[in-house]
Amino acid sequence: DAKTTQPTSMDCAEGRAANLPCNHSTISGNEYVYWYRQIHSQGPQYIIHGLKNNETNEMASLIITEDRKSSTLILPHATLRDTAVYYCIVRVKDSGGYNKLIFGAGTRLAVHP
Amino acid sequence: DVKVTQSSRYLVKRTGEKVFLECVQDMDHENMFWYRQDPGLGLRLIYFSYDVKMKEKGDIPEGYSVSREKKERFSLILESASTNQTSMYLCASRPGTVNTEAFFGQGTRLTVV
Numbered sequence: 001d002a003k004t005t006q007p008t009s010m011d012c013a014e015g016r017a018a019n020l021p022c023n024h025s026t027i028s029g030n031e032y033v034y035w036y037r038q039i040h041s042q043g044p045q046y047i048i049h050g051l052k053n054n055e056t057n058e059m060a061s062l063i064i065t066e067d068r069k070s071s072t073l074i075l076p077h078a079t080l081r082d083t084a085v086y087y088c089i090v091r092v093k094d095s096g097g098y099n100k101l102i103f104g105a106g107t108r109l110a111v112h113p
Numbered sequence: 114d115v116k117v118t119q120s121s122r123y124l125v126k127r128t129g130e131k132v133f134l135e136c137v138q139d140m141d142h143e144n145m146f147w148y149r150q151d152p153g154l155g156l157r158l159i160y161f162s163y164d165v166k167m168k169e170k171g172d173i174p175e176g177y178s179v180s181r182e183k184k185e186r187f188s189l190i191l192e193s194a195s196t197n198q199t200s201m202y203l204c205a206s207r208p209g210t211v212n213t214e215a216f217f218g219q220g221t222r223l224t225v226v
Binding site: 034036041042043044045046049087100101102103104105106 | 117146148153154155158161171203205214215216218219220
């Protein structure tokens with residue numbers, strides 16, 4: 001299973017870019033990197049995913065290194081509403097061949113005024 | 114708007130009771146999942162289902178069972194609730210195609226006393 005490691009917590013000033021790193025050094029060639037976030041008392045919310053090219057959507061950008069061993073989620077202009085726990089996930093296939101999302105502890109991002 | 118609905122937001126049950134947690138999705142998704150979330154442990158997969166009447170064990174299935182009689186509904190059953198099953202339970206669904214996002218419900222906070 002490809003595991004991920006993320007910093008436990010980060011701070012960001014409102015209006016600035018939040019750059020959240022993730023290491024996934026054991027990722028294999030066909031495994032995608034997913035990012036979700038969980039705002040307090042709510043279920044996780046999908047943000048973005050990618051394989052090897054950088055991706056951008058209305059919420060964030062995802063930068064994946066060329067060797068695919070790490071990635072960075074970028075929130076270009078963080079707002080107070082972006083305060084949440086951010087999960088970097090690699091989809092893994094279990095022994096039965098089923099795709100599972102395995103969540104780690106995530107990074108607690110605090111956006112402050 | 115896509116929707117995953119969990120029947121209860123908060124639930125308090127007694128030790129030894131049989132507990133049913135219900136999850137309904139309106140997106141015609143093939144795959145459905147049950148996770149539990151505990152402080153310091155992140156989200157852990159209990160069971161998942163990739164089709165009606167099909168179920169697979171996740172990482173921590175002990176003490177739980179599931180039922181998927183209809184495509185839109187995935188039930189988590191605690192046959193005899195115990196205090197160590199006090200947790201936040203999250204249901205998710207996604208299409209059967211590979212590498213698609215998962216949608217989560219709001220969660221059920223279960224307390225077993």
